[in-house]
Amino acid sequence: MEITGGVLATIIVAIAVAAIARWRGVGIAIPLLVVGAIIGALPFGPVAPDDAGEVFLLILAPLIFGEAMSTSFFDFRRQRGPILALAIGLVVLSSFAVGAVAQWIMPGLSLSLAFALGAVLSPTDAVAVASVARRGALPRRIVTILEGESLVNDGTGLTLLRVALTAAALGAVTVGDVLLILTLSIVGGLIVGIAIGLIIVWVMRTVRDDLIANCLILIAPFPSYLIAEEIGGSGILAVVATALLVANAMLSNRRFRGRMASVAVWRQLTFILTAFAFFLVGLEIPATLIALAPGELRIVILLVVAVLAVLFVSRLLFVFAMVGLSHLGSRERLGPREAIVLAWAGARGPVSGLAAFSIPAAAIATEFADEHRILLATTFCVIAITLLLSPTLSLVARLVGVHGDDEGERAAALKAALVARGLEALDQAVEQGIIDGQPIDAAAERSVRDTLTSLMPASQSASESESADQVWQLEGRVLRAQYEELLRLRDEEGMPDAIVRPVMHALDLQSEAHKGRQSP
Structure with a gap:
């Protein structure tokens, strides 16, 4: 042609x-x-x-x-x-x-x-x-x-x-x-x-x-x-x-x-x-x-x-x-x-x-x-x-009475599970008390915790503070844990890809934003 x-x-x-x-x-x-x-x-x-x-x-x-x-x-x-x-x-x-x-x-x-x-x-x-x-x-x-x-x-x-x-x-x-x-x-x-x-x-x-x-x-x-x-x-x-x-x-x-x-x-x-x-x-x-x-x-x-x-x-x-x-x-x-x-x-x-x-x-x-x-x-x-x-x-x-699935509730449960897993990973990091050889700053922990609970990127005020590097590293750990939990829920508990895909897309966006904030 x-x-x-x-x-x-x-x-x-x-x-x-x-x-x-x-x-x-x-x-x-x-x-x-x-x-x-x-x-x-x-x-x-x-x-x-x-x-x-x-x-x-x-x-x-x-x-x-x-x-x-x-x-x-x-x-x-x-x-x-x-x-x-x-x-x-x-x-x-x-x-x-x-x-x-x-x-x-x-x-x-x-x-x-x-x-x-x-x-x-x-x-x-x-x-x-x-x-x-x-x-x-x-x-x-x-x-x-x-x-x-x-x-x-x-x-x-x-x-x-x-x-x-x-x-x-x-x-x-x-x-x-x-x-x-x-x-x-x-x-x-x-x-x-x-x-x-x-x-x-x-x-x-x-x-x-x-x-x-x-x-x-x-x-x-x-x-x-x-x-x-x-x-x-x-x-x-x-x-x-x-x-x-x-x-x-x-x-x-x-x-x-x-x-x-x-x-x-x-x-x-x-x-x-x-x-x-x-x-x-x-x-x-x-x-x-x-x-x-x-x-x-x-x-x-x-x-x-x-x-x-x-x-x-x-x-x-x-x-x-x-x-x-x-x-x-x-x-x-x-x-x-x-x-x-x-x-x-x-x-x-x-x-x-x-x-x-x-x-x-x-x-x-x-x-x-x-x-x-x-x-x-x-x-x-x-x-x-x-x-x-x-x-x-x-x-x-x-x-004939066939209706679509109400996937909103399952999607909400999936997001809640990811937040819970992210908070768990954050608590484990805080319990260790040290990240990259430095003690974890309370402001860094609070910033990442607020990000998790709102599913929004961390505030710029934290990235501009002296604890910005710790914020970035904690966010990385949290994102890795959330990726792993998302795939576990999909592979082991049968979470449908129709629900997983948009959540994965949201995590990808957060991951790209996280990479963009990496300290030199």
């Missing part, structure tokens, strides 16, 4: 629309979709790129990486049962169901291309689901399951798409071929992703230059994706694995001071890429509809209605079966109300749209070249409708 004036104009328009939507307090997906469709219908203006490989590498890989960076590895591990069931089992079921319906409506369509349509539309979208789930005031556990599912099922869906496109190119594949592709995709993607993630984690722990570590984190999705794809693995799965490892290391390593800079950069980059991806989906909708031959619109309408029904029914049945058959690998059991919310959260988005770019080349290379227009139009219409319905998730949750 060349960086031309048209591409830059597209990015600028997408960011402008997203910024206005965010400023007005609404989700960015629907405005970007609508504006993109309007611009795409004009006889002039930017067009969506048609090189699927470059799209996946330049947009999708860092976009998925950024979303995975904001996902808790700790929470993901706790909810791995339902996440993996939905991300693997449901995607396989939906792919076959959609493929069967597509071939029933279009009897002349090849099985491989029908299955490709199912593979493209079966995964929920990480970007769309994360946006809706976080804005919907849902319970933390539901949000974790939805976000984890949407990250992992991208790898599953794209792997199934690879199987379908291979079958379309070769004419047929055996069961052995399918198993080989699936094994290489999953194992190869995980090995590459974990290996690159461990390398970055090692750099974070051994190299004291935060700039180097953050630069490696910034480029991490590209080698993860490229190397995994080169060996036949899932590039998206590799990107997710790398991001989860890096995000967990950033949160667990109190000595890593590049955390705030990295989080800020990835928030901005994810926002830009999300806006661009949704805008591209909107741009593609008019072109796919205009390209339809007379009489094909009716088939598209039938396909869209049928596919939407199949996706919803298969998800509903699978979720209720999953809830009824197991405890989902966690200590708490989901109920029918939560199952309804999980079943309704089926938004598709940029991942499906970008994956759809892979379909035309395979279709044109076969005797079913005419059908590729219908498949593309169906794909983008299903994406648009699910995105338009996605804001109703919070309404459905309220109707």
Whole structure:
């Protein structure tokens, strides 16, 4: 994809629309979709790129990486049962169901291309689901399951798409071929992703230059994706694995001071890429509809209605079966109300749209070249409708009586525990009576104690006194103790990362302020 004036104009328009939507307090997906469709219908203006490989590498890989960076590895591990069931089992079921319906409506369509349509539309979208789930005031556990599912099922869906496109190119594949592709995709993607993630984690722990570590984190999705794809693995799965490892290391390593800079950069980059991806989906909708031959619109309408029904029914049945058959690998059991919310959260988005770019080349290379227009139009219409319905998730949750967790009380308890641990560390230091060979001044102790009880930085009057050096050293001990207590509460007592992250951010700010007050 060349960086031309048209591409830059597209990015600028997408960011402008997203910024206005965010400023007005609404989700960015629907405005970007609508504006993109309007611009795409004009006889002039930017067009969506048609090189699927470059799209996946330049947009999708860092976009998925950024979303995975904001996902808790700790929470993901706790909810791995339902996440993996939905991300693997449901995607396989939906792919076959959609493929069967597509071939029933279009009897002349090849099985491989029908299955490709199912593979493209079966995964929920990480970007769309994360946006809706976080804005919907849902319970933390539901949000974790939805976000984890949407990250992992991208790898599953794209792997199934690879199987379908291979079958379309070769004419047929055996069961052995399918198993080989699936094994290489999953194992190869995980090995590459974990290996690159461990390398970055090692750099974070051994190299004291935060700039180097953050630069490696910034480029991490590209080698993860490229190397995994080169060996036949899932590039998206590799990107997710790398991001989860890096995000967990950033949160667990109190000595890593590049955390705030990295989080800020990835928030901005994810926002830009999300806006661009949704805008591209909107741009593609008019072109796919205009390209339809007379009489094909009716088939598209039938396909869209049928596919939407199949996706919803298969998800509903699978979720209720999953809830009824197991405890989902966690200590708490989901109920029918939560199952309804999980079943309704089926938004598709940029991942499906970008994956759809892979379909035309395979279709044109076969005797079913005419059908590729219908498949593309169906794909983008299903994406648009699910995105338009996605804001109703919070309404459905309220109707069935599912409410968000009251995390304020737990956050207050967490802060109280940190203050208590900090006071304990201060008392231990005062009991020793000496710090850096000098007796502890009462003013230094009082200043740090006041800082702890108010969770505010120490007053400047103390830093200007003769005991400023002792204040600085005592603050350092207190901060180290608070970091350790925060990680203990997270790792040993299961404090959710949704609560830990903002407190960790506050400690990072205090730590940066503390370093800035270091005496020469």
